[in-house]
Structure formats: structure tokens, C-alpha cells
Amino acid sequence: MANKEDLFKKIIAHSKEYGFIFQSSEIYDGLSAVYDYAQNGVELKNNIKSYWWKSMVQMNENIVGIDSAIFMHPTVWKASGHVGAFNDPMIDNKDSKKRYRADVLVEDFMAKIEGKIKKDVDKARKRFGDAFDETEFRATNGRVKERQAKMDEISKRLYGAMDAEDLTAIKELIEDLEIGCPMSGSKNWTDVRQFDLMFNTQMGSVSEEANTIYLRPETAQGIFVNYLNVQKTGRMKIPFGIAQIGKAFRNEIVARQFIFRMREFEQMEMQFFVRPGDELKWFEHWKAKRIAWHQALGMPAEKYRFHDHEKLAHYANAASDIEFEFPFGFKELEGIHSRTDFDLSAHMEHSGKKLQYFDPELNKSYVPYVIETSIGLDRMFLTILSQAYNEEKLEDGSTRVVLNIPPVLAPTKATVLPLTKKDGLPEKAREIMNELKLDYNCAYDEKDAIGKRYRRQDAIGTPYCITIDHQTLEDNTVTIRDRDTMLQERVAIADLSGLIREKLKIQF
Numbered sequence: 001m002a003n004k005e006d007l008f009k010k011i012i013a014h015s016k017e018y019g020f021i022f023q024s025s026e027i028y029d030g031l032s033a034v035y036d037y038a039q040n041g042v043e044l045k046n047n048i049k050s051y052w053w054k055s056m057v058q059m060n061e062n063i064v065g066i067d068s069a070i071f072m073h074p075t076v077w078k079a080s081g082h083v084g085a086f087n088d089p090m091i092d093n094k095d096s097k098k099r100y101r102a103d104v105l106v107e108d109f110m111a112k113i114e115g116k117i118k119k120d121v122d123k124a125r126k127r128f129g130d131a132f133d134e135t136e137f138r139a140t141n142g143r144v145k146e147r148q149a150k151m152d153e154i155s156k157r158l159y160g161a162m163d164a165e166d167l168t169a170i171k172e173l174i175e176d177l178e179i180g181c182p183m184s185g186s187k188n189w190t191d192v193r194q195f196d197l198m199f200n201t202q203m204g205s206v207s208e209e210a211n212t213i214y215l216r217p218e219t220a221q222g223i224f225v226n227y228l229n230v231q232k233t234g235r236m237k238i239p240f241g242i243a244q245i246g247k248a249f250r251n252e253i254v255a256r257q258f259i260f261r262m263r264e265f266e267q268m269e270m271q272f273f274v275r276p277g278d279e280l281k282w283f284e285h286w287k288a289k290r291i292a293w294h295q296a297l298g299m300p301a302e303k304y305r306f307h308d309h310e311k312l313a314h315y316a317n318a319a320s321d322i323e324f325e326f327p328f329g330f331k332e333l334e335g336i337h338s339r340t341d342f343d344l345s346a347h348m349e350h351s352g353k354k355l356q357y358f359d360p361e362l363n364k365s366y367v368p369y370v371i372e373t374s375i376g377l378d379r380m381f382l383t384i385l386s387q388a389y390n391e392e393k394l395e396d397g398s399t400r401v402v403l404n405i406p407p408v409l410a411p412t413k414a415t416v417l418p419l420t421k422k423d424g425l426p427e428k429a430r431e432i433m434n435e436l437k438l439d440y441n442c443a444y445d446e447k448d449a450i451g452k453r454y455r456r457q458d459a460i461g462t463p464y465c466i467t468i469d470h471q472t473l474e475d476n477t478v479t480i481r482d483r484d485t486m487l488q489e490r491v492a493i494a495d496l497s498g499l500i501r502e503k504l505k506i507q508f
């Protein structure tokens with residue numbers, strides 16, 4: 001496979017060519033960091049949603065779902081702390097005219113040092129074989145220690161400056177590290193400025209009366225403001241959770257990396273309400289549950305890691321990211337946060353409504369503590385695509401491009417292919433397809449040679465191809481071809497649906 005940058009470009013091109021993702025408003029040259037999901041993309045996206053919803057809501061008796069509005073009362077965002085504080089430090093390069101997030105420039109610089117450490121570790125592992133002890137090597141190797149110390153020093157300066165909102169100190173750090181513009185190499189920087197991430201608009205017909213309202217930057221607040229309604233109408237007992245999937249909007253400063261950082265995106269969030277004092281136990285519980293969710297899809301364990309936050313947001317007493325190794329490195333895919341009682345208490349204060357829970361076992365009322373799990377749907381989509389895209393060299397010397405999407409998430413589960421367009425094969429194929437499509441998303445294809453049709457299905461990740469040939473007309477059997485192994489098996493038509501169901505099974 002080509003280098004990682006090439007791989008990423010190929011994934012983007014493939015997404016367009018095979019109807020997964022298009023640039024929004026492409027005929028008008030596109031809108032930056034906004035994307036449309038195409039015919040195959042929307043199926044994959046819906047399948048990811050459904051896998052999440054099933055495992056979070058339907059498999060847990062104490063978690064229910066909601067679908068709250070995108071527009072909310074403006075005071076919600078004052079209470080949540082977003083108004084005036086939801087911003088990122090940005091910096092412009094005066095020569096290239098490119099804009100960057102100042103903290104990300106420094107983080108990318110640190111990632112390069114980390115990459116060098118990893119290279120040293122990998123080399124040593126090869127040299128020492130089974131006897132290799134990574135912890136000891138990191139603690140004793142002079143060069144690694146020096147690099148680690150440099151990283152620690154940069155991290156201390158960066159997060160210290162971010163916490164203190166000291167924009168001058170961030171600029172000094174960029175200059176001291178001699179960080180150049182990633183596009184042009186120029187070190188001619190503007191000062192660092194704060195950039196508000198919330199989109200706003202006006203609600204109301206008469207401009208004097210109109211209220212500024214915001215497009216929500218996270219779905220979580222829709223859950224917090226409905227906490228009491230759900231608890232009472234659902235007779236929920238602590239511990240319990242409320243989940244939702246929905247759009248969120250952030251006016252991101254830099255929006256590169258395809259669907260990794262978008263201005264309009266979708267989140268799948270769950271707030272789990274617990275007794276004060278129990279939150280760290282539940283925090284660990286949800287960390288374990290969520291990583292298991294990712295790995296149940298058969299994704300390689302070494303591509304995931306936790307990044308526990310040392311610096312915590314003012315409302316959190318523990319936080320960890322699940323990071324995935326995208327083609328551009330390990331990056332945040334999901335956040336798990338112990339948000340204390342910050343949000344409910346803030347809404348209580350701003351709304352004047354009591355948002356407490358009466359705990360019959362303790363015989364007292366309290367404001368519940370909250371553990372949040374928050375994953376970007378689009379990032380999950382990119383995770384699947386990054387892992388699935390493969391260029392395979394075949395025995396005959398040709399290359400096939402295949403998307404090894406976990407079968408349960410694949411846009412089309414099975415495509416029905418008559419071997420030829422005559423002799424009643426198409427009619428038989430349609431008959432089978434009409435049966436199967438009641439259970440699965442299926443497709444039909446009779447155009448081109450069978451080999452070419454298989455390749456087409458490989459490229460969109462269809463796990464099973466069902467071929468109807470002359471023998472089918474005699475004994476009601478078909479061949480079923482497995483996308484990953486390319487092996488074909490002859491099976492009875494009557495067994496097809498059950499067979500596919502078995503293959504799509506997943507352990508939540």
C-alpha cells in the first residue's frame with residue numbers, strides 16, 4: 001500500500017467515485033468542511049447509527065433515547081458555559097494566508113517527536129526480540145528520555161497557556177519551537193486570537209424583537225434540559241441514561257482532513273446519571289463498555305488507544321478519549337467524560353427549576369452526577385472507511401480494491417447476479433432478490449461480465465454476492481461468494497436468508 005498520505009487521498013477519491021461522500025454544493029465549487037452523504041454513504045451511516053442505538057438504548061433497560069430540537073433557548077448556552085467561552089485560539093500565516101488552530105500547530109509538532117520516539121522503540125524491539133521491555137527502554141535510553149523531556153516541557157507550556165487563556169504565551173511557544181506554516185514553511189505569523197465556534201442566527205419576524213439563537217454545538221444540552229421530563233415520565237431510577245443522535249454545528253477554524261473535522265456534523269451522545277460519589281466507578285464502566293463496542297466490530301485492537309486527560313475542563317473530574325489511528329495518525333474518535341453535576345446545577349441556577357432526584361434508597365434528594373459518552377458519527381464513518389479500504393494484489397497479478405467493511409455495517413448486504421441475461425436467469429434472480437430484500441438491503445446487477453460485477457461489489461464493500469446460474473434452475477441452489485476470501489459456496493436458496501443472518505450476527 002502507498003504511504004499514508006496517499007492512502008488518505010485514495011480514500012477520499014474512492015468515497016466520491018463510489019457514491020459514499022460528496023462535497024456539499026459541489027457544482028458551486030463546494031462549501032468548506034460541509035459534506036453530503038451519497039447513496040452508499042447514507043446506508044453505511046444509518047447502519048452505524050443503528051449499531052450504536054441498538055447497543056446503547058435497546059440493549060440497556062436503564063437507557064432511553066430522545067430526539068431534541070437543534071434550536072434551544074439562548075440561556076441554555078449561557079448556563080452550559082458556551083457563550084463567550086466556546087472558542088479556539090487561531091493564528092494566520094501572513095505569507096501563505098493560511099489560518100490554523102494555534103494549539104493544533106503545537107500538538108502536531110509534539111506528534112512528530114512522539115513519532116521519533118516510537119521509531120526508536122520499534123527498532124529496539126526488533127533488536128531485543130522477546131526480551132524487550134518497553135517501559136525500561138523508555139526510562140533508560142538517553143535519546144528517548146531527552147525527546148520525552150522536550151515533549152513534557154512543550155505540553156506544560158501549551159496547556160498552561162491555554163488554561164490561562166494567555167494567547168501571547170502560545171505565540172511565543174510557536175516562535176520558540178520555530179514552527180513553520182505546514183503549507184509554505186513560512187514563520188511569518190500574526191498574533192494568536194480567540195475565535196468563537198458557535199454559529200448564530202436570529203429567530204423572530206421583527207428584527208428589533210428578534211432573539212439571537214445558536215445552532216447547537218453539542219447534542220448533550222438537549223439531554224440535560226430534558227432530564228427531569230424523561231426521569232419523571234419514564235419513571236427512571238438512578239443510575240439511568242438518556243441517549244440521542246443528532247446534528248451539531250461548529251464554526252471550526254481549520255477544517256481539513258475530510259470528514260474528520262466538519263462545520264456541520266453528527267454526534268451520538270449518552271448522558272448517564274449516577275449518585276454523587278459513584279461517578280468514577282461508572283466512568284471506568286463506560287470506558288470499558290465503549291472500547292468493547294468498537295472492538296466487537298472486529299476492528300484491530302492496536303489501532304485504538306485511550307488518552308486520559310491530565311488537564312481537565314472546569315466541569316470534569318475525569319476524562320478520556322478513545323483515539324483511533326487514522327491515516328493521519330492517532331486522533332480523538334470518542335470522548336468519555338465525568339461531567340460531575342456541573343450542567344444540571346447550572347441549568348437549575350439559570351432556569352430556577354429544581355433538577356434534583358429523590359433517591360428512595362438513601363431517602364434524600366440530590367443533583368445527579370453525569371458520565372457522558374460522546375462519539376462523532378462522521379468520525380466513526382471515517383474510522384470504518386480508513387480501516388476497510390484495501391488494495392489487494394491477486395495471484396493473477398491484478399489488483400483489486402476492496403472495502404472490508406464489517407458486514408453488519410455494509411451498505412448493501414447481498415447483491416444478486418444472474419450469470420447471463422437470458423435463459424430465465426434474470427427472472428429467477430429477481431425472485432430471490434425480492435425475497436431477500438424483505439430482510440436485508442440488497443441490490444441486483446446483470447450488466448458486464450461476472451468478474452467485473454464482483455469487483456464493483458468489492459469496491460462498495462458488499463459482503464455477499466449471490467450468483468444464479470443454470471444449475472439454479474434445476475436444483476434451486478445458488479453460489480454465495482464471500483467478499484473477503486473470494487471463496488464461493490453452493491447453498492440452497494431456502495437457506496440463504498438464515499445463512500446471511502448468521503454471518504451478520506454481532507456480540508454487543
Ligand code: GAP
Pocket residue numbers: 217218219220250252259260261262263265266267269332333334335372374375376377378379
Ligand atoms: N458533549 C461533549 C462534546 O461535544 P467534544 O469532544 O467536543 O465533546 C465529541 O465532541 C465528539 O464529537 C468528538 O470526539 C468527535 O468525535 C466529534 N466531533 C467534535 N467536533 C467535530 C467536528 N468538527 N467534526 C466532526 N466530528 C466532531
